[in-house]
Amino acid sequence: MPFLNALVRFLGAVVLTYLGLLAVTFFIGRVVPIDPVLAIVGDRAPEHVIARVREELGLNLPLWKQFLIYLGKVLQGDFGTSVLSSNPVMQDIRRVFPATLELATLGTIIGAGIGIPLGVWAAVRRGGVADQMVRVMALIGYSVPIFWLGLMALVVFYARLGWVGGPGRIDVVYEYTLTPWSGIMLLDTALAGEWEAFGNAFSHLILPASLLGYFSMAYISRMTRSFMLNELAQEYVVTARAKGLSEARIIWRHALRNAAVPLVTVVALSYAGLLEGSVLTETVFAWPGLGLYITNSLQNADMNAVLGGTIVVGSVFIGLNLLSDLLYRTLDPRTRTR
Amino acid sequence: MSALLTVEDLRIAFPNRDGDPVEAVRGVSFSLGRERLGIVGESGSGKSQTGRAILGLTPPQAIVTARTLAFDGIDLLKAAPAERRALRGARIGMVLQDPKYSLNPVMTVGDQIVEALQAHENVGDREARERALAMLAAVQIDRPARVFGLYPHEVSGGMGQRVMIAMMLIADPDLLIADEPTSALDVTVQLQVLSILDRLVGERGMGLIFISHDLRLVSSFCDRVLVIYAGRVVEEIAAADLGAAQHPYTRGLLACLPRLGEHRHPLPVLSRDPEWAR
Amino acid sequence: MTELARNDQTWRAWLLSDRPQSRRQASLGRLYSGWRTFSRNRLAMVGLAIILALIVVAVFANALAPYSPYEGDLARTRLLPPSAAHWLGTDDQGRDILSRIIHGSRITLFVVVLVAILAAPIGLLVGTVAGYAGGWVDSALMRVTDIFLAFPRLILALAFVAALGPGIENAVIAIAITSWPPYARIARAETLTVRRADYIAAVELMGASSWRIVFRHIMPLCLASVIVRVTLDMAGIILTAAGLGFLGLGAQPPMPEWGALISNGRLYVLDQWWVAAAPGAAIFIVSLAFNLLGDGLRDALDPKAGS
Ligand SMILES: Nc1ncnc2c1ncn2[C@@H]1O[C@H](COP(=O)(O)OP(=O)(O)OP(=O)(O)O)[C@@H](O)[C@H]1O
Ligand SMILES: [Mg+2]
Numbered sequence: 001m002p003f004l005n006a007l008v009r010f011l012g013a014v015v016l017t018y019l020g021l022l023a024v025t026f027f028i029g030r031v032v033p034i035d036p037v038l039a040i041v042g043d044r045a046p047e048h049v050i051a052r053v054r055e056e057l058g059l060n061l062p063l064w065k066q067f068l069i070y071l072g073k074v075l076q077g078d079f080g081t082s083v084l085s086s087n088p089v090m091q092d093i094r095r096v097f098p099a100t101l102e103l104a105t106l107g108t109i110i111g112a113g114i115g116i117p118l119g120v121w122a123a124v125r126r127g128g129v130a131d132q133m134v135r136v137m138a139l140i141g142y143s144v145p146i147f148w149l150g151l152m153a154l155v156v157f158y159a160r161l162g163w164v165g166g167p168g169r170i171d172v173v174y175e176y177t178l179t180p181w182s183g184i185m186l187l188d189t190a191l192a193g194e195w196e197a198f199g200n201a202f203s204h205l206i207l208p209a210s211l212l213g214y215f216s217m218a219y220i221s222r223m224t225r226s227f228m229l230n231e232l233a234q235e236y237v238v239t240a241r242a243k244g245l246s247e248a249r250i251i252w253r254h255a256l257r258n259a260a261v262p263l264v265t266v267v268a269l270s271y272a273g274l275l276e277g278s279v280l281t282e283t284v285f286a287w288p289g290l291g292l293y294i295t296n297s298l299q300n301a302d303m304n305a306v307l308g309g310t311i312v313v314g315s316v317f318i319g320l321n322l323l324s325d326l327l328y329r330t331l332d333p334r335t336r337t338r
Numbered sequence: 339m340s341a342l343l344t345v346e347d348l349r350i351a352f353p354n355r356d357g358d359p360v361e362a363v364r365g366v367s368f369s370l371g372r373e374r375l376g377i378v379g380e381s382g383s384g385k386s387q388t389g390r391a392i393l394g395l396t397p398p399q400a401i402v403t404a405r406t407l408a409f410d411g412i413d414l415l416k417a418a419p420a421e422r423r424a425l426r427g428a429r430i431g432m433v434l435q436d437p438k439y440s441l442n443p444v445m446t447v448g449d450q451i452v453e454a455l456q457a458h459e460n461v462g463d464r465e466a467r468e469r470a471l472a473m474l475a476a477v478q479i480d481r482p483a484r485v486f487g488l489y490p491h492e493v494s495g496g497m498g499q500r501v502m503i504a505m506m507l508i509a510d511p512d513l514l515i516a517d518e519p520t521s522a523l524d525v526t527v528q529l530q531v532l533s534i535l536d537r538l539v540g541e542r543g544m545g546l547i548f549i550s551h552d553l554r555l556v557s558s559f560c561d562r563v564l565v566i567y568a569g570r571v572v573e574e575i576a577a578a579d580l581g582a583a584q585h586p587y588t589r590g591l592l593a594c595l596p597r598l599g600e601h602r603h604p605l606p607v608l609s610r611d612p613e614w615a616r
Numbered sequence: 617m618t619e620l621a622r623n624d625q626t627w628r629a630w631l632l633s634d635r636p637q638s639r640r641q642a643s644l645g646r647l648y649s650g651w652r653t654f655s656r657n658r659l660a661m662v663g664l665a666i667i668l669a670l671i672v673v674a675v676f677a678n679a680l681a682p683y684s685p686y687e688g689d690l691a692r693t694r695l696l697p698p699s700a701a702h703w704l705g706t707d708d709q710g711r712d713i714l715s716r717i718i719h720g721s722r723i724t725l726f727v728v729v730l731v732a733i734l735a736a737p738i739g740l741l742v743g744t745v746a747g748y749a750g751g752w753v754d755s756a757l758m759r760v761t762d763i764f765l766a767f768p769r770l771i772l773a774l775a776f777v778a779a780l781g782p783g784i785e786n787a788v789i790a791i792a793i794t795s796w797p798p799y800a801r802i803a804r805a806e807t808l809t810v811r812r813a814d815y816i817a818a819v820e821l822m823g824a825s826s827w828r829i830v831f832r833h834i835m836p837l838c839l840a841s842v843i844v845r846v847t848l849d850m851a852g853i854i855l856t857a858a859g860l861g862f863l864g865l866g867a868q869p870p871m872p873e874w875g876a877l878i879s880n881g882r883l884y885v886l887d888q889w890w891v892a893a894a895p896g897a898a899i900f901i902v903s904l905a906f907n908l909l910g911d912g913l914r915d916a917l918d919p920k921a922g923s
Contacts, residue, residue, distance in 0.1 A: 013762070020763030024772070028779040143903035145855050147862050148878050148896030151885050159886045235439035241395050242434075243454040243505065244427030257444050276768040280859050284882070294771070295863050298778050310775045313768050321766060333444055333489040 006335075014322055019071075021314040025307045026070050079308030084300050089308035092293060097312070098183025099169060100282070100289030104274040106209035111216025111274075112267050116256075118217070119224025123232060124251060134221045141218025146277055150211050150284035157207055165204035167286035174200055208285045212277060216270040223266045227259035234258075261332045268324035272317045342513055342545045343370040343392065346406035350387050350396060350569075359401055363387050364569040370513070374539065374546045376556030376577070378591070379566035385549045388566075389515045392547075393432055394422045410512065428458040431506030432515045436522035437498025441490035447498075448486030451505045458509045473504040477534050496527035500534060507538060513545040521551070532559065553580075553591045565591070568615040587614055653916040660912020666905035674721040683712035685719040685872045695888045705890040707880060713891065716872035717898050723873045724902060727788055727857045728850055734792035736846050739799020744834050746800070747807025748826065758804065764797040770856060777865045784873065787866040791856050795849060799842050806838040840917050848910035851903035858899050874899050 045053075054060055058069055073079075079089035121130040158166045165171065169185055170178075174197040181188050185205065189198035231237070232255050240250045279291035286292070290309055297305035329335045348366045351359035363384040368375065377385050390396050392407070394414065407414045409430065414422065426432075434440035442450060451470040455461060461469070467486070474482035477500040490498060499519060506514060516535065520528040536559065539546045550556050556563055557577045565573040565588045573585040583589055590608045632649065636642035654660055673680060683702075688694070688710030696706040704713040746757035776790035810816060811834070819829055860866035861875025869876065874895040881892030 013759075016759060017763045017766045020760070021767060024767070025775065028775050139904065139907060140900075143851055143855075143907050144900045145858050145862075145875070145878070145896055145903075147859065148892065148899065151878065151882055151892050152889070152896070155885055155889045235434055235436070236442040238390075238395060239432075239434060239440045239502070239505075240442070242393055242426055242432040244423050244425070244457050244509075245453065246423070246457075249453075249457075254442050254445070258442070261444070272768065276770050279770060279774065280862065283863065294774065298774060299864060301778070303778065306775055306778050310768075310771050313771045317768050318766060331444070334491045 007329075010322075010325055014318055017318055017321075018315070021311065021318070022071060022074055023067070025311055025314075026067055029070075029303060029307055074311060079311065080304035082297065082302055082305040082308075084297060084302045084305060089305050092305065093290065093308060093312055095183070096288060096290050096293045098289075099185075099287060100275060100278050100291060102184045102186065102205065103209055103212065103281070103287060103289060104271060104278055106205060107212030107274045108216055108267065108271045110210060110213025111220050111270060114213070115217035115220030116224050116263070119221035120228055120251060120256060122221065122225040123228030126229070131225070134225055137214075138218045138222040141215050146211065146215060147280040147284050149214075150208065150281055153207055153211060154284070164207045165200060167204075167284075169204050169288060170197065170201045171204075208281050208287060212274045212281060215277060216274055219270050219273070220263075220266060224259065224263060227262055228255055231255040231258045261328060264327045264331060265324045268320045268327075272320045275313055275316055341369040341371055342410055344406050344408045345369065345388075345392070346404060348388065348391060348404040348407060349402070350384070350391055351401045351403075352397075353399055353401075362569050363391070366566065366569070366571050368564055368571065368574065370545050370547065372512075372543050372545045373562065374548060374560040376560035376563040377547060377549045377566060378551065378553050378556050378563060380551070383566045384569040385566055386517050389432065389517050389547060389549055392515060393426055393430055394419075395426075395432075424458070427454055427506070427511070428509045429511050430513045430515065431509075431511040432517065433499070433502050433506055433519045435518045437490065437493075437495055437502050438522070440502060441498060443490050446487050446489055447493065447501045447505075448488075451486075451501070451508055454505045455508045470504070470508065473508045474501070476507075476538065477501070477504045478530075479504075494527075495523050496531055499523060499527075499531050503531075503535060503538070507542070510542065511544065513547070514539065515547045515549070517549045518551070519548075520555075553588075570615070572614060585614075586611065650916045654912050657912040657915060659908045660915075663905040663908030663910075663912065666901060667909060670721055670725065670902055670905070673718055674725045677719050677722055681712075681715035681718040683715040685711065685716045686870055687711065695884060695891070697888070698890055704894040705888070707877075707891050708884060713877070713894050716877060717874065717895055720872040720874045720877065720895065720898070721902075723784065723867055723871060724854060724857070724899075727784070727791070728853055728906075730788045731792050731795065731853050731857075732846050732850070734788070735796040736799055736842055738792070739796040739801075740803050740835055740838060740842055742796070743800035743803025743805075744807045744830050744838060747804040748811055748830050748834055750811075754804075757800070761797045761800045764794070765801075767794070769794045770859065773856060773860065774863070774865065777860060782865045782868060784867040784871065787857055787860045790860075791853055795853065798849070799845060802841050802845055803835075803838040806841055807834050810834060810837050844910060844914045844917055847906060847913055850906035850910065854899060854903050854906070 058066055061069075077090045079093075081087065082089050082092055085092055118130060118134060122128075122134040123131075125131060154166065157163045174189075174194070178188060178192065178194065178197060181191060185201040186198060189195070189201055228251075232251075234255075237250060237255060240254050245254075275290075278287070278289060279294060281287065282289045282291035283295050290312065294306060294309040294313075296302075297309065346367045348363055349361055350363035351361045354360045366384070366388055377388065379385050387396060387400070391400075391402050391404075392409070392414070396402055402415070404415060409425065412421070412425070414425075417425075441447065445453075448467070448470055451473060452463070452466045455466050455469060471482040471486060474485055479485050479497065479500060485493065485497065485501070490501075493501065499522075503519075519535065520531055523531060532555075535546075538544075546560075548556060548560055553563075553565075557580050560577050563573075563575055563577050563580065564571055565575075565583075565585065567587050573583055573588045575583055575588075580588075580592065583592065587608075587610070594608060628648075630641065631645045633641065633645065636645055688706060690710045693702070693706045693710040693712075695708055695710075696702055698705045702712050702714065704717065706712055707716070742757050742761065746754040746761075772794050773787075773790040776793060777786050780786040780789065816829065816833060819833055824832075857866055858873075858875030858878070861873040862879045864876070864879060867873030867876050869880075877895035878892045878899075881888070881890075881895070885892045
């Protein structure tokens, strides 16, 4: 029962947060100096035309009614039409989102895959090589502009060394031979058995993904280290030693299993952070994902697209929060039902 | 009776803030057969560190030295880490103070007991489970199969401590170190846990080191008592002879014990002499 | 000489006295011992030195910059690699990159200071009022704070800038709007620890108004933690501002904002890498300095939170 209670309270908070997000985007949409009416009719239209369009757009209604209408539309996935592409914004987002998902997911896999063992190692050998590495990496990660590091990486690994593919998701040669099935390049090429294209897509993906992975690794390894230090100081670790368990088992099965509970939240947060970081990364790597879509729309004052993108990223944030809370509850038996 | 454990001139030092070693245990000596030895002393006197040094579980920064630290003929200070680990759990067990903290919160108690067994004996999962259930029954847990699947937060303190005892006895050690095993429990449960411990230690003919604050408890439970003050043994005496204790500190401790039907005002306060710590 | 040295001794004794005679002596003493911890942290001192250098460079930019940051010789000095004449090379307009970076330090400092004086007071006010008032005021304010905390900050700042129009002032406002919530959280936590203290009760008994208590007695106590947090956030603020500049939403050309410099250099990065490299390095060094300084401050002011 307390479990259910907590869940209901948490879901309430999620709904409130979501409403807050929509209120903010609604507010931003209204504050825009561009008058939506003038944008449609032009500024030489006669007075009565302006008034009619105003009414059609519902701009003469009280604010809260406008908000309710807005809410209804957004909840149905209607973000309006993009000025730039003249498609519904939702349709555009559906097209570009997989690219971002692919990038951020691989970045998180890299970040967690290296960051967690590194953090464990740093905690176990406190003050040793790994510990110093984690510290320096985190310091650099918190201080370096991601877009600049991306540019420099392009110069070194693409232009000078030629180790990786350049900007974009795949070379143009392959682009048209491919049927986009899931929108995830690695998946599409692999399913089609186009291994050459798969390799090409991978060579484009690996640099931006490693870059995002670095930032996520810096954060995850630092947090893993501090959680592990905390766990290794607990009494149950003494018990495990007294039982004669091996150090490896104590570290990985006992301490890390306990540290995993708060780590889930950290990984989810860093995943969300990468989705956000993709705005800058995608610009650098000309990666046709949600981030690039948002910045392109921004530069063209395409407000519907910008706000639609903001809502989608915000929803993913909130969704990840929800997911990490649920995972937290399943991982920690103390919060589970009896 | 050949000695199971011999401790001679055990010293444990911790580096202070400037890196200079400060001794917390300063020359403790005793030896132990298959009997019950109580170690009593006030907080910070070095009881736990002494117990942990025998298992090799002092904190990494601690410096442990001794003229002799031998278990069943094995020189513990010269033994390789792997050898010491093989002793832990299999031949020397340890019960810690508070089951709330000393059990892993995200693992079922059953798994934790099975793990203790499988660390030392090559037994299959089925057999390990059966032996764990039998061990739970031996510490008088009524429905072992149910408790086996519970998490530590789902069992009471007394049951948790019985689980802890089961976990430490499942590999059938020769020596058990119990570091204030009942201090965190309710008074009513304390006696129950003690009687279980008493019976099992007796049945299995193990040696026991029983660490406690409580002189009366120790004297009724143990054969022999070691009184420690500031890292040093001030008195070693058979429990039966406690009344004839020589050292003023021991006598002071005894004087503090309340007796039924006695009115004492003001309560006696232990007076300490800096000489004792010399 | 000896007189002075002795004086030094007594000053230190006075400062470190464990029985301060006045409130001023006590707070000066606290500052002094905080400074002693801080100054022993070598990395933090490096951070402090870099930030002081940044301030000096910003103030004396006109004197320090070897060339004009806005005018270049398109015919002769376009996209030159680093050399004795142009230490960091020149950009596509023939402008000296070093001079542009030196002048850009003013913008960086402007952003950092302005965001701090906008966001910190908002956070402080929301947090202390929520913590002191409790009840529904607390719940409502913290709900709003949580909502803002759950948002993607950069994206939200982008959306704000989109609405307000590109420009450095709007970028500052957008960053400030999205960065106050953590300060509110911290201020509230601090308030909760002092709210039940006896001396607050004493001031209440003397009939002080709630506002007076919040402003005069609670806020000053929360200041230290908020300052530490703001310092630690400075790097993030600089990076966000640079990111907005890089996307063309922050400072507008020809302002020599560092992020915008990188964006400009991006066009030539594969052949003339130095155009983008130098401003990025500047951003990195200054962010690093703020991170080092923040870590040092945290350890000095709040020994509990030390890592
Ligand atoms: N990790 C450590 N670092 C430094 N000193 C320590 C450490 N652990 C213990 N000590 C020192 O060793 C002394 C003895 O500690 P120990 O835990 O053995 O006391 P104890 O007799 O078990 O006390 P209690 O009854 O409170 O459990 C302490 O006074 C302390 O000064
Ligand atoms: Mg102890």
